[in-house]
Amino acid sequence: xxxKIGRIVAASLATLAVAAxxxxxxxxxxxxxxxxxxxxxxxxxxxxxxxxxxxxxxxVEDFNASQDEYTVEVTDFPQDAYNDAVVAAAxxxxxxxxxDIDGPNVANWAWAGYIQPLGLPEETYDGQLPGTLGVIDxxxxxxxxxxxxxxxxxxxxxxxxxxxxxxxxxxxxxxDEFDEALAKIDGLGRYDQAVDFGTGGGGEWxxxxxxxxxxxxxxxxxxxxxFETADxxxxxxxxxxxxxxxxxxxxxxxxxxxxxxxxxxDFVNGTSGILYTGNWADATVRDAFDDAVxxxxxxxxxxxxxxxxxxxWGLTTGCDEVDGARAYLEFAHDTKYFVEYGEATGxxxxxxxxxxxxxxxxxxxxxxxxLELANQFAxxxxxxxxxxxxxxxxxxxxxxxLSGGDPQAILDKAVSDIDRDIEQNGGYTF
Amino acid sequence: MTATExxxxxxxxxxDRATRSRPPARRRVGITVVRGALAVFFALPIVFMLISSxxxxxxxxxxxxxxxxxxxVGDVSLDNYTGVFDRVPFWQFLLNSVVISCATVVLGVLINxxxxxxxxxxxxxxxxxxxxxxxxxxxxxxxxxxxxLLWWVNKLPALEADGFSLAFTQGWLNTYHVQIVPFIANAxxxxxxxxxxxxxxxxxxxxxxxxxxxxxxIYSRIVMPLSGPAIATVSILTFLPAWNxxxxxxxxIQSEELRPVMVGLQYFFQLNVSWGxxxxxxxxxxxxxxxxFIAFQRSFINSIASSGVKG
Numbered sequence: 001x002x003x004k005i006g007r008i009v010a011a012s013l014a015t016l017a018v019a020a021x022x023x024x025x026x027x028x029x030x031x032x033x034x035x036x037x038x039x040x041x042x043x044x045x046x047x048x049x050x051x052x053x054x055x056x057x058x059x060v061e062d063f064n065a066s067q068d069e070y071t072v073e074v075t076d077f078p079q080d081a082y083n084d085a086v087v088a089a090a091x092x093x094x095x096x097x098x099x100d101i102d103g104p105n106v107a108n109w110a111w112a113g114y115i116q117p118l119g120l121p122e123e124t125y126d127g128q129l130p131g132t133l134g135v136i137d138x139x140x141x142x143x144x145x146x147x148x149x150x151x152x153x154x155x156x157x158x159x160x161x162x163x164x165x166x167x168x169x170x171x172x173x174x175x176d177e178f179d180e181a182l183a184k185i186d187g188l189g190r191y192d193q194a195v196d197f198g199t200g201g202g203g204e205w206x207x208x209x210x211x212x213x214x215x216x217x218x219x220x221x222x223x224x225x226x227f228e229t230a231d232x233x234x235x236x237x238x239x240x241x242x243x244x245x246x247x248x249x250x251x252x253x254x255x256x257x258x259x260x261x262x263x264x265x266d267f268v269n270g271t272s273g274i275l276y277t278g279n280w281a282d283a284t285v286r287d288a289f290d291d292a293v294x295x296x297x298x299x300x301x302x303x304x305x306x307x308x309x310x311x312x313w314g315l316t317t318g319c320d321e322v323d324g325a326r327a328y329l330e331f332a333h334d335t336k337y338f339v340e341y342g343e344a345t346g347x348x349x350x351x352x353x354x355x356x357x358x359x360x361x362x363x364x365x366x367x368x369x370x371l372e373l374a375n376q377f378a379x380x381x382x383x384x385x386x387x388x389x390x391x392x393x394x395x396x397x398x399x400x401x402l403s404g405g406d407p408q409a410i411l412d413k414a415v416s417d418i419d420r421d422i423e424q425n426g427g428y429t430f
Numbered sequence: 431m432t433a434t435e436x437x438x439x440x441x442x443x444x445x446d447r448a449t450r451s452r453p454p455a456r457r458r459v460g461i462t463v464v465r466g467a468l469a470v471f472f473a474l475p476i477v478f479m480l481i482s483s484x485x486x487x488x489x490x491x492x493x494x495x496x497x498x499x500x501x502x503v504g505d506v507s508l509d510n511y512t513g514v515f516d517r518v519p520f521w522q523f524l525l526n527s528v529v530i531s532c533a534t535v536v537l538g539v540l541i542n543x544x545x546x547x548x549x550x551x552x553x554x555x556x557x558x559x560x561x562x563x564x565x566x567x568x569x570x571x572x573x574x575x576x577x578x579l580l581w582w583v584n585k586l587p588a589l590e591a592d593g594f595s596l597a598f599t600q601g602w603l604n605t606y607h608v609q610i611v612p613f614i615a616n617a618x619x620x621x622x623x624x625x626x627x628x629x630x631x632x633x634x635x636x637x638x639x640x641x642x643x644x645x646x647x648i649y650s651r652i653v654m655p656l657s658g659p660a661i662a663t664v665s666i667l668t669f670l671p672a673w674n675x676x677x678x679x680x681x682x683i684q685s686e687e688l689r690p691v692m693v694g695l696q697y698f699f700q701l702n703v704s705w706g707x708x709x710x711x712x713x714x715x716x717x718x719x720x721x722x723f724i725a726f727q728r729s730f731i732n733s734i735a736s737s738g739v740k741g
Contacts, residue, residue, distance in 0.1 A: 047686070048517060048697025078696030081680050088681035091577060092584040094603060148701070262703065265491035280701035288488075 037071045040324050041096030044074060045082035045311060051344040055145075058340065059332045066331065070324035072098070090114050097319035098328065101142050103309025104204070104381040104391065106134030110141045111385030111428055115314040117141055119326055124333050131308025131378045132350035137430065142312035143329075145338050146347040149370040149378070150209060150306040152195075153267065153275040153282075156291040162188055162273075169296050169372045175216075175245070178298035182254040185273035193256050195249070196272035199402060200259040206395040207381060209276065210246070212297065212305035215379055217242040221394055222418065227384040228427055230418040234394075235411035242300070243407035250402060257402050279370040283346060286366070294369050296377070308378035310347070348374050385428035389421045474500065476716070483510050483709035490705050510710035517707065520714065522687060523694040528718070530609045530690055531672040537614045538668045539661055545615075546623030547649045551635060561624065567617045573677070580681050583608050608682045609690070613672060619664045626660035627653055662729030666722065673719055691715040 042060065046052040053076055060072045075096070077085050083105070089095050090112070101109055109115045117139040125133060125143060134142030159166055162184035167173045173181065186194040198209060211221050218238030222230045233239065249255035260266045267275035268288040275281065276297070285292045297304045313332070315325050338354030341347070342361060348370050349355045360367040381387060397414040401407050422428060453461070477500055482490045484506045493499045514520055548554075549561050583602040590599045602608040630653060638648050654661070676692040683689055695715070698708045723730070 043684075049700050050517065075684050076686065077684075078693065078699065080696045080699045081693055084677075084680050085684065088580055089684070092580055092601075092603060094584065094601075094684075260491065260494075262487075262491055262705065264702075265488050265705075268488055269492045278701065284488075284702065 037068055038321050038324055040070050040072045040098065040319075040321050040328060042072050042074050042098040042328075043082075043086065043096045044076050044100050045079045045102075046100075047076035047078040047082075049079070049345075052341070055337065055340045055344050059337050060328075063328050063331045067327075070321065070327065072328055086114070093318065095316045095318050097316055097321055097325040099314055099316060100311045101134065101314050102204070103131070103134060103142075103144065103312055104207075104387050106142050106309075106312060106314065107136050107383045108385045108388050109314070110134075110136050111430060113317055115141055116317045118143070118315055118329060119322075120330050120333070124330065127351045127353055129308075129348070129350050129352075129374055129378070131374060131380050132310070132312065134309075134312050134314065134383075136383060142314040143333065144310055144312035144350050145341040146345060146350055147308055147310050147374050147378070148278045148280060148347055149373040150212060150276070150278055150297060151370065151373060152295040152297060153277070153285045154273060154293055154295060155289050156293050158185060158188070158190075158273050159293070166293055167295050167298075169369060169376065172296040172304045173298040175298055175300040182249070182252075182274075186252075186254055188273070191271060191273045193259070193272045194254040195274040195276065196259050196263045196267060197249075197255055197276045198259055198263040199256060200261055200263065202395065204391060206398050207391045208307040210398055211381065211394065212307050212377075212379060213246070213300065214239060214242045215305040216297070216300040216302050217245070218300075218302045220382075221390050222382045222384065222386070224382060227382065227386070228422055230390070230415045234397075234418070235408070235415045238301075239411055240408055243401045243411060245300075246398075247401050247404065247407065250404075279348065279367065280346070282367065282370075296369075296373060304373075304377045305379050306373055306377045308374065308380045386418065386422050386425070390418050393417050393421075476720075479709050479716070480713050483706060483713045484508070485510075485706060487705050490709070510704075510706035511714070513704065513707045514710045514714065518694050518697045518711070519686065520694070520711070523689055523691045524715070524718075526606075526688055527673055527690040527692075527715075529606060530675075531669050533606075533610045534613050534672040535665050535668045537610070538616055538619055539664055541614050542616055542619035542664065543623045543654065543657070543661070544649065546620045546627055547645075547653060549620070550624050550627035551632075551648070551653070552645065564617045564620055568621075576677060576681060579612060583612065583682065603682050604685050604688060606688065609675070609679055609688075612678070613668075613675075616668060619668060622664055622667070623657070623660055626657055630656055659729045659732040662726040666726055666730055669722060670719065673715075 042056075044053070044056055046056060053074075056074060056076075060074055064071050083102070086095070086099060095114065099115070101115065106115070118141065120140070125140060128143065129147055132144040132147050133140055134144075156166065159181075162181065164181040164184055165177075167177075182194040185191065198205065201209070207221065214220065214234075219236060219242055220233040220239075223233045250257045260271070263272070263275055263277055264281040264284050266272060268284060274295075275285070279294075282294070297306060313329060315322065315329065319325050335351060335353045335357070338349045338351050339357045342349035342354055342358045346360075346367070348367075349358060349361060355361040355371050356363075359365050361371050362368065382390060384390075393414045397410050400410045481500055481502055484502055485493070486505055486509070489504050490499075493504065498504065545564075549557050549564075585600065586602050588599050588602055588605070589596050591597075602611075634652050634656075635648050638652055643651070673690075674692055675690060679688075679690050679693050683693070692715075695708070695711055698704055698711060
C-alpha cells in the first residue's frame with residue numbers, strides 16, 4: 001500500500017515539475033507585450049466610502065481612457081486598516097506606485113523612504129489651501145483634494161435662551177466669553193454637558209482636535225523653529241494654562257471626562273449644548289435642527305486655531321513607472337475633480353477655484369464658513385518625521401490631564417519623551 | 431478491532447444522573463436564578479447588537495441608558511442590513527472566512543493530532559524536550575512574530591496558475607494559503623491532544639498491535655475515533671481565532687476578493703460611523719460562530735472538563 005502511495009506522490013511531483021517548468025518558460029514571456037500598457041497600482045484608504053471611492057474611480061477611468069501607455073488599477077482598503085497595510089507592504093517591499101497618505105504622516109513616510117517628491121511643476125499647486133499640501137524641506141511630497149475643518153455646532157435657540165452672543169469668524173468668542181457661555185448654557189439645566197469636545201474619541205482625534213486649542217493658548221506640540229525639541233512649547237506656561245483650563249471643564253461639570261462613542265449623535269439627541277467636531281458632522285446636525293449654527297473655535301489669546309491636513313496623494317520610492325504615476329497625478333490635479341470630490345463628500349475643496357464652483361462653498365453658501373476657517377485658522381500638525389511619536393505622546397498626556405493628573409508633571413514627561421525620541425533618531429534628518 | 435468497540439473512556443464518561451442525589455428544592459431554585467442571571471448578563475451584549483442592528487444610528491444613541499436599548503421599539507427596519515450588502519461584498523468576505531477557517535481547522539486537527547500522537551504514544555529519544563519546546567512557543571505572542579513572518583512568507587516560492595501552465599513565483603502575499611498555513615501548527619492544540627491521548631489506555635494500542643495494526647492505523651482507527659471531545663475543542667479553539675483574525679490578513683492581503691470578515695468590519699468606520707450598519711454586519715458575522723458553538727457545545731464542555739483546561 002505504502003509503495004503504491006509513494007508511486008502516486010512521485011508521479012504527481014514529476015507532473016508538477018514538468019508543468020511548472022513549462023510555466024516558467026511561458027511566464028518568462030508573459031510580461032507586457034509590445035503595444036500593451038504598463039500597469040500602475042494605486043492604493044487608497046477609501047474602502048467602504050462610496051462617495052470618495054466613486055470619485056477616485058472616475059479619475060482613474062478618465063486617465064486610463066485619455067491615453068494608452070499606462071493603466072492605473074485601484075486597490076481600496078478600509079480607512080482604519082490602511083496605514084498598517086501600507087507599512088506591512090513597505091516591510092515586504094511590495095508598495096504600489098501611488099498611495100494616499102493622511103496629512104500628518106507625510107513627513108514620516110518621506111523620512112522612512114516610502115515616498116518621494118512628486119516632481120510636478122510648481123504652478124500645479126496654484127490656489128491650493130496650504131494645509132492640503134505635504135511640503136517637506138520646500139519640496140511637495142503629496143497633495144490633497146480636500147480638507148476638513150474643526151468647528152463648534154450649537155442651536156440658535158440654545159444660545160439665545162442662555163443670553164450668549166453668536167460668534168462669527170471675524171469676531172469669535174474670547175476664552176473668557178467661551179467660559180461664560182458654558183456657564184450660562186449649563187445654567188439652562190437642559191443638557192448633561194454644556195459642551196462635548198469628543199473626549200470619548202481616541203487615536204489621532206486627540207492631537208487633531210486638541211492641539212489647536214493648545215496652540216490658541218500659545219503652546220504647541222514642538223518648537224517649530226528647529227523641530228528638535230518640545231521644551232518650552234509643550235510644557236511652558238501657555239501649555240500649562242491650556243491643560244488646567246481643559247481639566248477645569250471636567251471639574252466644573254461643563255464637559256464629560258469621557259464623552260459618548262458618537263458625540264454628534266449625542267448632540268443631536270440633546271445631550272450637549274455645544275458640539276466641537278469636524279465639518280463632517282454638518283449634514284447630520286443641520287438635518288436635525290432648523291436653527292443649527294456653526295461657530296468658530298474660541299480665541300484663547302493666540303487667535304482661533306483649527307487642525308489641517310487630510311488625505312493626500314503621494315508617489316512611492318519603489319515605483320517602477322514614475323513617469324506614468326506622475327502623469328496620473330498631474331492629470332488628476334484638475335479643478336473638475338476637486339469639484340467632484342467636494343460635491344461627493346461634502347468636505348472642503350482644496351482649491352479656491354473649485355470652492356467657487358460648489359454652491360455650498362461659494363460665497364454665501366451654507367458651508368462657506370468651513371472654507372474660511374480652513375483658510376484663516378488652519379495650523380498643520382508639525383511637519384516632522386517625529387510626528388507619529390509626538391502624536392502618541394500627546395494622546396497619553398491629554399488623557400492623563402483629563403483624568404486629573406498633575407498637568408506640569410505630565411507635560412514635562414511628554415517633553416522628555418519626545419526629546420529623547422528625536423535624539424535617538426538623530427533629529428529625524430533626511 | 432472488535433475488542434475496542436465496547437470500550438468507553440473513563441475520563442469523559444458522563445456520570446449516571448439517576449445516581450446523583452438531587453439538591454433541595456430551595457437550593458435548586460437559587461441555582462437556577464443565579465444561572466439565569468448570568469445567562470442574561472452574558473447575553474445582553476449580543477441582544478443589544480441584534481436589536482441595534484434594526485435601528486437608525488441616532489435612535490441607537492437616544493435609546494442608550496434605558497430599557498429601549500434592548501427592545502425592538504421605535505423606527506425598526508432591515509435598512510441597516512440592506513446598507514451592509516450595498517456597501518461591502520459581504521458574501522465574498524464570508525466565503526473567504528469560511529474557507530480560511532475551515533481549512534485551518536481541518537488541517538490543524540490533522541497535523542496537531544498527529545504531532546500529539548507521536549509525542550504521547552510513540553517512544554523516541556528527545557520527545558520530552560520536543561514537547562517542552564512546543565509548549566514554550568505558547569508564551570511568544572503572535573504580534574512579535576508578525577513582521578518576521580511577513581518577511582518570510584514574502585520570500586517563499588509559490589506556484590501560480592498561468593492559463594494552462596504553472597509558473598514559479600516568489601511570495602505568498604495576496605493568497606488564501608498565506609492566511610491558512612502559518613496557523614495550522616498550534617502548540618495549544620498539540621497540548622490539548624497530548625493531554626487527551628494520554629488518558630486513553632495504552633492497552634488499546636497493544637491489543638491493536640497484536641491484531642497487526644501499524645501506528646497510523648492505531649492513530650486513525652482507534653485513538654482519533656475516541657477523541658471526539660478533543661477534536662471538538664481544538665476545532666472551536668482553532669476556528670475562533672481564524673474567524674476573528676485581523677492583523678495578519680491586514681498585513682498580507684491587498685486584494686478585496688481575499689479579505690476575511692473582520693477586515694471587512696473596518697469598512698464601516700469612516701468619518702461618520704454608521705453604527706447601525708456596524709451592528710448589522712457584526713450580527714451577520716457572529717451567527718456562524720454561535721452556530722458552531724451550539725453544534726459542538728456538549729463535546730466542547732466535556733473536553734474542557736476532562737482536560738482541566740479553562741479558557
